Amino acid sequence: MTQLEKFIHEHGEELLRLAYIYVKNKQAAEDIVQDVLLKAFEKQASFRGEAMYRTYLYRVTINRSYDYLRSWHYKNTIVGEKIHRLFGRSTEQVVVIESENRQLAQAVLALPLKYREVIVFTYYLDYSSEEIGTLLNCSPATVRTRLARGREKLKSVLKEDGFDGTIENGY
Numbered sequence: 001m002t003q004l005e006k007f008i009h010e011h012g013e014e015l016l017r018l019a020y021i022y023v024k025n026k027q028a029a030e031d032i033v034q035d036v037l038l039k040a041f042e043k044q045a046s047f048r049g050e051a052m053y054r055t056y057l058y059r060v061t062i063n064r065s066y067d068y069l070r071s072w073h074y075k076n077t078i079v080g081e082k083i084h085r086l087f088g089r090s091t092e093q094v095v096v097i098e099s100e101n102r103q104l105a106q107a108v109l110a111l112p113l114k115y116r117e118v119i120v121f122t123y124y125l126d127y128s129s130e131e132i133g134t135l136l137n138c139s140p141a142t143v144r145t146r147l148a149r150g151r152e153k154l155k156s157v158l159k160e161d162g163f164d165g166t167i168e169n170g171y
Contacts, residue, residue: 007040016033018058062136104158111157
């Protein structure tokens with residue numbers, strides 16, 4: 001196994017999940033992660049070590065995801081998907097519904113990005129509000145506020161969808 005393959009194996013899956021949370025498109029997330037990993041591998045020697053390497057990769061992936069969401073390609077694709085939804089479900093929607101098949105995962109993905117990201121970092125990746133604040137360039141207090149508001153929105157969405165499970169620990 002080459003160094004590049006080890007690097008991809010070590011970081012790829014986690015960054016793919018992170019990118020998917022932002023762009024909600026598997027193909028786009030794969031493209032983003034491929035770009036991030038190749039650039040990070042090439043520039044690995046110049047990493048200054050001011051933060052954990054994993055945090056650095058997360059920040060680059062988040063920034064690249066934001067770039068994608070602002071791009072013309074993304075905006076053009078969204079219009080096409082809306083038209084396609086008028087005539088039926090897209091393949092991507094079917095895959096997401098079949099593979100995740102849980103109301104909670106769907107409700108989290110339906111949240112606005114600023115709430116979705118703090119919920120995922122807190123509950124799925126077990127980051128502290130300080131670590132999340134560093135990643136998102138905001139204060140820990142802002143992270144906690146977004147988390148509280150995100151949980152309330154999540155509860156509301158789950159209640160509207162008839163979620164019959166119990167909501168514990170703010171979930």
